[in-house]
Amino acid sequence: MAAELYDVGEIGPVSVSFWRFLTGLGLLLSAHLVRRSRRPETAASLRATFAANPRRALVTGFGLAVYQTAYFASVQQAGLTVATVVTLGSGPVLVAIGARLTLGERTGAAGTAALVSGVVGLVLLTGGADGSTGPAPLLGIGYGLLSAAGYAGVILLGRFSGRKNAGVAFEPTVIGFAVGTVCLLPMALLEGLLPDLERPAWTLGLILYVGAVPTALAYTLFFAGLGVVRATTASVVALVEPLTAAVIGVLVFGERLNAILLTGTALLLFVVVFLAADEGVGRGASRRTSGPGADHGRRTSRPATQTKG
Template sequence: MGCPRRHRDGNQSRRSQLQSSSPLSVRQGVLYVAIAATAWGTGGAVAAELYDVGGIGPISTSFWRFLAGLGLLLAAHLVRRSRRPKTAPSLRATLAANPRPALITGFGLAVYQTAYFAAVQQAGLTVATVVTLGSGPVLIAVGARLTLGERTGAAGTAAVGSGVVGLVLLMGGVDGSTGPAPVLGIGYALLSAAGYAGVTLLGRFSGRENAGGAFESTVTGFAVGTVCLLPMALMEGLLPDMEHPAWTLSLILYLGAAPTALAYTLFFAGLGAVRATTASVVALIEPLTAAVIGILVFGERLNAIVLTGTALLLFAVLFLAADEGTGRATPQRASDPDLSRGQPVSQPTTRAED
């Protein structure tokens, strides 16, 4: 019995020597993620409209979204550098300091967004978004436990079980009423969820040590993603139809602005202040937003089996939420020299109840 007590005392002693490196409070971080999730919830609907108006596929839609978002992010970066030349890091310095996270983030964003748009095209807005955001937190919970030391406890087992049953019901219950190939769409959604989980975990790991460079990391990530998408977009058919040029350009600009430049900047900044699993719970605002748009705007209808599967997926995330800790996210040693260089420091997350 003495060892557990000494372990807890040791944890308390270590926590007294640590402080969070994030400039945001947990409440601010949650707000940032919530705003990002709301913006994301509109992205699938705008992409679906762009398919019809522009006549392009999911890869090209993702490319134009990334390109428009990158342009806006670069403009904002130039403004930041002109106003705060000493404190706002350059993109070259950001990429040189952490080249591997930038490359992985860019590739993960490209996979995540393109697979999601493909899922919307094949399974419909509501089903694609629910599967992506419902299974994503389960993957994040497992990944966070293995890579970040974030514990989920008994709720993790319940979440995985609920999520698996929900996916099985969704795959067996979907029909052509939501999309032309719903099972294929669910497969794309699972691929999107895997990319989303990877980006979230990497953003959590990097953001908690280098939250001040979250914006620049977002810019470099989207630059890499744009380059990754260009060859595939050229093969798919890059240029949209311009029968309605004003509306087509407006859709592309919106995709680049709200659910891309704004949402991801807020999301990665918020990950510096909240746990990865917490962020995935708050991001449930996205499927709720998408479901409302899908039902009211696109006339999607979900049968009883699909609704049950949807509920189980959402319950899986709520199970994880029930086991979440409180307090500021991921403390780090104040004297750690790696923090000044923006290098990731392998430091397990501590929780208030540990």
């Protein structure tokens, strides 16, 4: 839908990102005000949230702006297929490396296999679609790698903060989008801020959709999820984004799924289900290990051993 806005609105990638962020920010601020009015004791103020960790807000906002804008620039220069494969394919790899080095999260053999399978599924899914490239593929690949780096940084920071403040994701998301909107505004003004309103209802509808569904709603859920799952798991699960795009193409635009697309779809769905099950097993084992019952069992086993002696 963002690519459709790029074509219909006749604006550049920075301006598309700006309108996406601004609309998403407006919706998130409205939701925040409702939360504050109904549950003032549980909804933290935005000022207090920013003051508690200003570095997180600034880095998250800047990372989101870089991630989104560089991706749209990659689509413009290299085409949708190349941009999607480079950005979403390299992102989980960078996240896995960063999670190991900065968070101490081990991927393991099963996790590595799932990561590789997810990337292969992504390649199959996008390779079975329109493979046309843009005017400058190498430049587009560079933008895609920059986008992946911003994506990895946001995930790692979100995971690091989420482990310390599990369940507190909404207000930091609002602040992150506020920072991202401010970062994008000067560049959007230079690029050309206002979209073409030759088809005003369609253009405004696209802006509202990309701001509401894949921005405000999706990132709120995404950052909430980072508090409870590993960074690598979150990055691989995010590979379902092109899968949902393919489903929309089939249901809305009448596109057909060929054998390659079906194989990539099945592989991605398998990886997501496997990682979800693996996360559940890991949390269950952690509770059994750290729970009071396990500690009680260890305490009661020592006297039995001493009796035998």
